[in-house]
Amino acid sequence: MRKFNIGSAVLLSLVIWAAPLHAGAAGKIFTKELISHDGLEQIKSKDADLVYARPGASLAGYTKVMLGPVDVAFSKNWDPKRPGSHFKISSEEREEIRSGVANLVRDEFFKTLQAKDGYQVVDVAGPDVLKLKVSIIELYVNAPDVATAGRSKTYVTSAGEMTLFLEAFDSETGQVLARVVDRQESNMRGGQLTWSNRVMNQSEGELIASGWARKLRKALDKAHGLGKK
Known part of the structure; x- marks a missing residue:
């Protein structure tokens, strides 16, 4: 199993987001209906x-x-406390990883959406307000950078994986307009063994999150006839 580590003219323009469904987290969430x-x-x-989108919506x-x-x-398969695991993570460290990923992903969406005369983020x-619900599911931490006694360096070819679950709503009516699921794996330095540490994990997470944010920005720009930016 691949793993991840950290310390929308018309709505149909979201077509740029979808691909044939393959085995993985997305397949567990939706059928092929x-x-x-x-x-x-x-x-x-x-x-x-x-990707699912509401027909005719814009x-x-x-x-x-x-x-x-x-x-x-x-x-559910990530359990650093399992017998034989090299990593021993406390509840506090688990929550630190969770909040770190949450803040990282939100920051990348916030930054990308607002950049270059973009889309104001409001409360x-x-x-004229599109409400986005962004979630990360199936987060698998490969080599968490935690302080342990006698800790040795860990080298990995992939920092791990996480899956985006995004829903777009009309903010006034609450009607769901689109739903997107996308799983990404970090590929550190072309699959070469790389020392896993907090800085590297942060960088890899930002790369994945910024990629998702750019695709959403591209869809919004296309809907407004702005083309590529």
């Missing part, structure tokens, strides 16, 4: 694992974004 239980239509593309009228706290859930609903 073309229409979701809440009326969203599955769309295929190349840049994410799974993002062109949204010029601002609401971005709340990011929820983070570890993979109040309105007719």
Whole structure:
């Protein structure tokens, strides 16, 4: 199993996000039904694992974004306290990792959405406000950088993996407009063995989060006829 470590003219422009569903976290969340239980239509593309969008809906009228706290859930298979594990992590350290990932992902979305005359991030609903619910699921920490007695260096080829679960809503009505799932694995230095430490883990997490944020920004820009930036 691959692992991760840290210390939308029309809404259909979100087509840039979707790809044929493959085995992994996305497959555990949704079936391959073309229409979701809440009326969203599955769309295929190349840049994410799974996307559902509401037919006929448009993002062109949204010029601002609401971005709340990011929820983070570890993979059920991640258990650094299991017998024989090299890493011994306290409850406090686990929460530090969770909050660190949450803040990192939110910061990357916030920065990318607002950059270069972008989309103001606001706290109040309105007719031109798109509400985003961003969650990270299936977070698997490969080599957490925690202080332990007699700690030795750990070298890894992948810092690990995490999956984005994003939902976009009309902020006034609460109607869901799109749902995106995308799993990403960190590939440290082209798969070469690399010392896993807090700085490297932070950098790898930022790369993944910024990639997701850029795809969302691209979809919003396309909806507003702005093209590539």
